[in-house]
Amino acid sequence: MVALRQRPSMGGDSTGDETLFGLIAQDIEKQGYSIRPGALPEELANALLLYQQNLETEKFKRAGIGRGDDYLENKFVRTDEICWITGETEVGKAWLDWSSGLQSFLNRRLFLGLFSFESHFAHYGPGDYYKRHYDAFKGEANRVLSIVVYFNTGWTHEEGGALVLYKDDADKEGVKVVPLMGTLVTFLSEEFPHEVLPATRDRYSIAGWFRVNTSATDKVDPPL
Numbered sequence: 448m449v450a451l452r453q454r455p456s457m458g459g460d461s462t463g464d465e466t467l468f469g470l471i472a473q474d475i476e477k478q479g480y481s482i483r484p485g486a487l488p489e490e491l492a493n494a495l496l497l498y499q500q501n502l503e504t505e506k507f508k509r510a511g512i513g514r515g516d517d518y519l520e521n522k523f524v525r526t527d528e529i530c531w532i533t534g535e536t537e538v539g540k541a542w543l544d545w546s547s548g549l550q551s552f553l554n555r556r557l558f559l560g561l562f563s564f565e566s567h568f569a570h571y572g573p574g575d576y577y578k579r580h581y582d583a584f585k586g587e588a589n590r591v592l593s594i595v596v597y598f599n600t601g602w603t604h605e606e607g608g609a610l611v612l613y614k615d616d617a618d619k620e621g622v623k624v625v626p627l628m629g630t631l632v633t634f635l636s637e638e639f640p641h642e643v644l645p646a647t648r649d650r651y652s653i654a655g656w657f658r659v660n661t662s663a664t665d666k667v668d669p670p671l
């Protein structure tokens with residue numbers, strides 16, 4: 448268990464968060480994605496890094512594709528390990544509180560109707576990758592907004608591990624994001640194919656998705 452100071456300080460000061468959330472909203476409105484270095488409040492970022500590094504290895508599972516019965520381990524597509532975040536620990540709760548602040552802000556500002564949130568820690572060992580993919584598919588209105596935040600201090604370009612965000616299927620160049628501590632990437636899940644390039648060192652992150660409520664009267668749609 449990571450000892451934390453009082454929770455209010457964990458979310459940064461709320462005025463700071465509102466300013467950041469406003470910038471993210473503007474980016475999304477203008478171009479559908481946002482890349483904001485140093486976005487996550489420092490104390491929260493440090494606590495999450497420490498927590499993730501101390502997670503016992505058995506808590507991390509080889510990542511797969513799909514959900515429930517459709518879950519498939521697929522080493523061709525991705526080789527990272529993940530651990531879903533619940534609000535059971537103080538640090539997990541602080542992260543969920545912070546992302547919930549972002550969710551309500553974006554709902555107010557952009558009317559996205561974000562309804563639920565799911566997120567996991569991810570660990571990419573040296574050489575691990577996640578091939579080009581979409582987080583959601585058109586027509587399956589489901590995951591609407593993806594966020595990724597990084598926990599790697601002093602990361603340099605030469606160490607690889609960039610997230611490459613492509614504007615569309617035809618884009619072969621993309622925008623490269625260095626996975627540096629505190630950088631937050633937000634993008635519309637159905638719009639941007641993206642990939643994680645292999646790195647020469649351990650790469651820590653959280654990936655999360657805001658979803659709309661797709662429950663119909665005959666089916667419930669829980670977040671996981």
Ligand SMILES: O=C(O)CCC(=O)C(=O)O
Nearest residue numbers: 577582595610643652654
């Ligand atoms: O770690 C990243 O930069 C992106 C991860 C990702 O695309 C995913 O988990 O769906």
Ligand SMILES: [Fe+2]
Nearest residue numbers: 580581582641
């Ligand atoms: Fe993704």
